[in-house]
Amino acid sequence: MRVAFERQKYLIDYTLAALLRRKTRNLGLLLVYALLVFLFASVLLLSQGLRREAAALLQDAPEVIVQRLAAGRHDLLPADWLDSLRRIRGVSDARGRLWGYYYDPAVKANYTVMAAAERPLAEGEILIGAALARVRAIGVGDVFSLRAASGPPALFKVAGILEPSSELLSADLLLLSESGFRALFQFPPERYTDAVLTVSNPREASTVARKIALALPSSRPILRSEMLRTYDAVFDWREGVTFLALAAPLLAFAVLAWDKAAGLSAEEKREIGILKAIGWETGDILRMKLWEGALLSLTAFLLGYLLAWWQVFHGGARLFAPILKGWAVLYPDFRLTPTVDPGQILIVLAVTVVPYIVATLVPGWRAAIADPDAAMRG
Amino acid sequence: MIELQAVNKRFNPGQSNECRALADIDLRLERGGITVFTGPSGSGKTTLLTLIGCLARPTSGRISLDGRLLSNLPERFLTEVRRHTFGFVFQQFNLIRGLTVLENVMLPAYPLGRPYRELTAGARALLARFGLEPKAGSKVEWLSGGEAQRTALARALINDPAVIVADEPTANLDSRLSREVLGLLDDLAAQGRTVLVSSHDPLVFEAARVRRRLELRDGRLVGDHPC
Ligand SMILES: Nc1ncnc2c1ncn2[C@@H]1O[C@H](COP(=O)(O)OP(=O)(O)O)[C@@H](O)[C@H]1O
Ligand SMILES: [Mg+2]
16 A cells, blocks of 8 residues: 555656656647637636526526517517406416617617616616616716607606616616606607516416417417526537537647657657566556646646636636527626536546547557667667 | 577568578577677577567577476566566666656556565665665766666666566677676676676676677577686
């Protein structure tokens, strides 16, 4: 036991010295390797973080949303639908929502504008998302002007900044009072954008949806589970595209690593021959090579993964956010909740570290099983 | 103690460049003293030493050590025997560049997992014995030929082997350094170790404890001269 331990210590010692002896080569390899782990882990961490964020977001989303369709397109929902909806068995409450988009040419971005249901706001008051406040450099008490549908700009007083747990969706949010909303957009009275339902038993949501479709033939009920699936599909797709884009450097690295690791230099072959001649076993050489591969690839892994973690959760994920987030416009400073997922770490380990170790082991083994008599001939 | 029976060694057997390096060698080497293998270049001296030292296997024939047959041992056990029985001094020294003199000397003992303190103490004692103490921390690429040869000798001794195998130990040294190395080999023989040397350098036969001179030519033993 003690002997085995001492032996590993000697082998690590030797391996470290060997790595340092080929400093430039190994340092270059380490950096390229770490960069690759970084890219790979960034995409994984970011897409996973976004997915979790979206899921958390939808957790608070209503079980069922009902839209009205006209000629297959989203149309405004008449207020008397709400009563019809409430009458359906299984629906405990139905509430009309008012929301829409507002394009701000100043920042070339769309805001999401909603009538605040839960907050008492005066007609001239407005609540804005944190990102929006940053971009427009406005704060509480300032006046915010919006182009009204009637023509002249409408002025609102900023009554507060939205600081919710997740900035993902509220970043570009504008909250108005119901009357303010209707006035701004000249929204017809007794009409809503859509309706949200509270269902007594969430597990029966799909049954409720079927009943709604029967009772109101021009309606389209949307279940939360469907939204979750859509989000997931979108993320999967984006993740796939990003990985595809990463495939080229990944492949290039694989070739490079294989070449560097697999193509033992004449010097290394000579060393292996000498070590065998002076009494090292094939197993000792393999253990040494294993340490070499493990030390280099684990260092690269740690470096790359920590860097990726840092940039995704603290650096604003500047690198991949545009591709992965995509649908949003105003996310200059958005933050994901930092998490560590052992399963994911295992995946990154499996695709980066394991192949490299194999790539170092195989040629080492090939050189080590040769008779060491070559050492006698130099 | 070392016995060879009908030993043959062919390189690249069955190919156009087949080379019969050793042919029908029968030989018995007793424990102790210095045995010198002589013969012109290409006569098979190095090949014979690699077979005796378990660095390679014969194409046919039997090699045994103290009555134990080596030629059919699995590679692991062969390594075990090599590690504990033989210490090698190579013609080109074969030190590992980038490591210090001390590290090079300790290298053969790494797989044995001896306690670090004990191992360094042993290595330093060897270095002191060969006058290399001041060089312990130097990288081996800066050594002179004589120092490199003595480092190689210290390395060969670190696992305390019974047999020292030295292939042309004076080939890369001038007369003074050659005499010095021969003196050291002589000392080892005096301590009771068996020393096997290949050489065509007449200086070698001056060593006091040369007990026997074996002559090779074209892979065959053509002379056996007690000294
Ligand atoms: N690895 C090898 N492959 C092919 N031929 C070899 C190899 N090693 C040695 N030989 C040949 O075996 C013969 C004996 O060589 P060697 O034992 O080195 O002789 P010496 O040490 O006496 O000079 C030579 O003809 C040499 O060319
Ligand atoms: Mg030779």
